[in-house]
Amino acid sequence: MASHYAGSLEETQALDAYIKLVRATEAVTTRIHRHLNTVDLTISQFGVLEALYFLGPLCQSALAAKILRSGGNMTLVIDNLEKTGLVRRERDSKDRRYITVSLTDEGKKLIAEIFPVHVKAVMAEMSALSPNEQQLLEHLCRKLGKSDCP
Amino acid sequence: MASHYAGSLEETQALDAYIKLVRATEAVTTRIHRHLNTVDLTISQFGVLEALYFLGPLCQSALAAKILRSGGNMTLVIDNLEKTGLVRRERDSKDRRYITVSLTDEGKKLIAEIFPVHVKAVMAEMSALSPNEQQLLEHLCRKLGKSDCP
DNA sequence: TTTTGATAGTTTAATATCAAATCATTCATC
DNA sequence: GATGAATGATTTGATATTAAACTATCAAAA
Numbered sequence: 001m002a003s004h005y006a007g008s009l010e011e012t013q014a015l016d017a018y019i020k021l022v023r024a025t026e027a028v029t030t031r032i033h034r035h036l037n038t039v040d041l042t043i044s045q046f047g048v049l050e051a052l053y054f055l056g057p058l059c060q061s062a063l064a065a066k067i068l069r070s071g072g073n074m075t076l077v078i079d080n081l082e083k084t085g086l087v088r089r090e091r092d093s094k095d096r097r098y099i100t101v102s103l104t105d106e107g108k109k110l111i112a113e114i115f116p117v118h119v120k121a122v123m124a125e126m127s128a129l130s131p132n133e134q135q136l137l138e139h140l141c142r143k144l145g146k147s148d149c150p
Numbered sequence: 151m152a153s154h155y156a157g158s159l160e161e162t163q164a165l166d167a168y169i170k171l172v173r174a175t176e177a178v179t180t181r182i183h184r185h186l187n188t189v190d191l192t193i194s195q196f197g198v199l200e201a202l203y204f205l206g207p208l209c210q211s212a213l214a215a216k217i218l219r220s221g222g223n224m225t226l227v228i229d230n231l232e233k234t235g236l237v238r239r240e241r242d243s244k245d246r247r248y249i250t251v252s253l254t255d256e257g258k259k260l261i262a263e264i265f266p267v268h269v270k271a272v273m274a275e276m277s278a279l280s281p282n283e284q285q286l287l288e289h290l291c292r293k294l295g296k297s298d299c300p
Numbered sequence: 301t302t303t304t305g306a307t308a309g310t311t312t313a314a315t316a317t318c319a320a321a322t323c324a325t326t327c328a329t330c
Numbered sequence: 331g332a333t334g335a336a337t338g339a340t341t342t343g344a345t346a347t348t349a350a351a352c353t354a355t356c357a358a359a360a
Contacts, residue, residue, distance in 0.1 A: 005204065010273065013284055014276035015269065015272055016288055017276055017285070017287050017288040017291075018182070018272045020287070020288045021287065021288075022175060022179065023218070024292070025172060026218065027294075028171070028295065032168070044345085044346060045345090054155065059309095060308070060309065061307080061309075068173070069346090069347075069348095070347070070348060071310085072309085072349080072350090074309085075310060077346075077347095080345075080346095095355075095356065096308095096354080096356085097307060097308040097309075097355045097356065098308065099308075099309070119157060119164075119165065122164050122168045123161060125294070126167055126294075128293050128296075129167075129290060129293055131160070131163060133293070134163055136286065137287070137290045138163075138166055138167040140279060140283055140286065140290070141170040141173070142170060142174070143278050143283075144174040144275070144278050144279060145170065145173050187349095192348095193316090194316060209339095210338075210339065220318055220319080221338075221340080222317080222319080222342090223316065225340060225341085226315080226317085227316075230314095230316095245325075245337095245338090246324080246338095247325045247326065247339075248325095248337095248339090249338080249339070
């Protein structure tokens with residue numbers, strides 16, 4: 001659904017592009033993560049497991065910065081992953097402010113299992129675009145995301 | 151941050167494009183809605199006010215379908231808007247299953263006031279792209295969003 | 301040694317979000 | 331008139347998310 005705003009061409013064009021961006025991102029994200037239901041994971045839990053899988057153990061604040069979530073949120077998501085035995089927390093002995101979060105064996109097994117499913121789902125969704133279009137989309141998103149105008 | 155996944159070119163390209171899409175969308179959305187703090191509105195509340203402003207009174211399920219939220223979520227967001235006097239609920243006299251949600255005078259005044267600010271913020275963010283690039287982005291997002299491959 | 305400034309993580313309060321179950325209502329069918 | 335299917339809205343339980351306040355910890359400065 002395009003914007004119903006009766007503004008200038010410039011304005012409606014920007015609004016329409018933004019609305020389409022958000023809608024497409026939400027639709028694609030929902031479909032990509034549908035398989036997580038089968039393993040009782042939420043999108044944020046998956047994001048944490050993914051980050052730890054590829055980057056190795058991280059302290060909570062680094063993890064929060066990496067997946068762009070607040071510290072308070074990170075505490076809760078890690079609490080829940082700890083509760084299901086997928087990650088463990090370990091206080092740094094040298095600087096007790098830091099808590100390192102790492103995958104347990106069970107966590108490693110699970111993410112190793114589901115990540116290829118995730119890749120396949122992303123491939124399937126992104127294949128609506130040609131390889132050139134995917135590169136174009138990435139380029140446009142880079143420009144958008146890095147903009148810091150007020 | 152691109153994907154750290156060591157897959158085929160096709161796979162990493164799709165993953166990178168998807169990651170960039172999500173990151174850009176989140177970054178832009180956060181910046182666009184920053185001004186809502188000044189009027190004590192959340193993004194979802196703004197979305198409801200915007201829909202009612204342009205489309206007129208709607209029943210809750212139509213509103214939920216329009217802004218792609220679940221019925222249960224809609225109940226809560228409308229509860230909160232009702233509580234601050236920005237919307238009102240009215241039971242349909244002919245079919246008492248339906249509840250029409252409409253803007254109060256105060257709600258109309260507020261959205262009329264802040265929507266131009268929103269438009270300006272969207273314009274500012276989207277101006278990182280040229281008009282041609284904005285149309286291109288919209289086109290690519292249309293293709294992505296409508297894909298319904300399993 | 302104490303103070304100060306900074307950082308990490310937690311807690312609190314509030315809101316958002318979902319799926320599933322439930323209740324209320326309507327209408328078609330028997 | 332009773333029943334069943336469908337629809338609209340709410341409730342329940344769980345998780346996610348933020349901002350802000352708080353506690354714990356560290357290191358540099360006084």
